[in-house]
Amino acid sequence: MIHDHKSNFLSSILIILVMLGVLILNPANIAIAASSTPTAYKQRVIHSPDGIGKYYMEREIAQVMGHIGAGWLERLNREAEEQPSKIVGMLNLKPNDVVADIGAGTGYMSFRLAPLLTEGKVFAVDIQPEMLDIIEFFKQEKNITNVEPVLATLTNPNLPFASIDLALMVDAYHELEYPQEVMQGIVKALKPGGRVALVEYRGENPFIMIKRLHKMTQKQVRKEMQAAGLVWRETKNLLPQQHLMIFEKQA
Numbered sequence: 001m002i003h004d005h006k007s008n009f010l011s012s013i014l015i016i017l018v019m020l021g022v023l024i025l026n027p028a029n030i031a032i033a034a035s036s037t038p039t040a041y042k043q044r045v046i047h048s049p050d051g052i053g054k055y056y057m058e059r060e061i062a063q064v065m066g067h068i069g070a071g072w073l074e075r076l077n078r079e080a081e082e083q084p085s086k087i088v089g090m091l092n093l094k095p096n097d098v099v100a101d102i103g104a105g106t107g108y109m110s111f112r113l114a115p116l117l118t119e120g121k122v123f124a125v126d127i128q129p130e131m132l133d134i135i136e137f138f139k140q141e142k143n144i145t146n147v148e149p150v151l152a153t154l155t156n157p158n159l160p161f162a163s164i165d166l167a168l169m170v171d172a173y174h175e176l177e178y179p180q181e182v183m184q185g186i187v188k189a190l191k192p193g194g195r196v197a198l199v200e201y202r203g204e205n206p207f208i209m210i211k212r213l214h215k216m217t218q219k220q221v222r223k224e225m226q227a228a229g230l231v232w233r234e235t236k237n238l239l240p241q242q243h244l245m246i247f248e249k250q251a
């Protein structure tokens with residue numbers, strides 16, 4: 001009887017060890033472990049109605065703006081309110097630059113960058129196929145050929161390795177569900193010395209009438225970009241409601 005208990009106990013231990021081995025050696029699990037720090041995210045039950053209850057570096061991630069809101073991105077008074085054309089000027093682009101517009105939405109920024117990139121192009125990256133359909137529509141309508149729509153996943157911008165000079169994110173970073181993994185993908189896609197430009201509504205200013213989770217402070221942005229291995233270069237405060245922050249991948 002005692003012998004039976006002992007052998008049952010030993011076989012249970014053996015089964016657990018085999019299962020652990022399968023879990024550890026499964027390539028899918030290895031891939032997850034390599035791309036995401038296990039403690040990177042925290043989930044909280046009580047959270048803002050504008051967020052997803054998931055926190056990264058103590059910041060709650062905002063809900064994604066659905067394609068139903070595409071009209072808001074294309075609103076006629078956007079130029080007067082936000083002066084996005086100033087962003088284009090502040091990026092110091094060269095004609096042969098390759099730019100990734102991450103979270104491109106309708107391609108509002110992509111189509112303003114493309115004419116400057118006479119020998120380069122824009123990857124217009126988004127997770128919503130409906131947004132990419134809108135980008136395709138504008139490509140035809142505006143007869144612009146150097147904007148290439150790219151369907152991303154929640155964790156991967158799906159960009160070729162060392163292919164881009166600049167990743168631009170306008171009002172998009174705060175809603176990435178997996179910021180750590182997306183930034184790893186962006187860093188891999190940047191050429192050595194490549195830049196990341198982040199445009200976010202100023203979280204420091206309570207009078208900017210944008211939902212709190214859709215704004216970011218400079219301190220938080222710098223913390224998160226540093227975690228991605230990027231070096232802060234400059235912050236431009238020339239826009240009425242947003243700050244533009246430039247980071248660089250070390251050569």
Ligand SMILES: C[S@@+](CC[C@H](N)C(=O)[O-])C[C@H]1O[C@@H](n2cnc3c(N)ncnc32)[C@H](O)[C@@H]1O
Binds near residue numbers: 104106127154170172
């Ligand atoms: C508020 S819109 C901004 C669109 C555009 N940048 C603009 O300024 O007009 C944010 C966009 O980011 C996209 N997005 C959210 N998570 C993403 C991810 N992980 N990768 C790529 N795009 C993402 C959303 O689908 C949405 O179209």
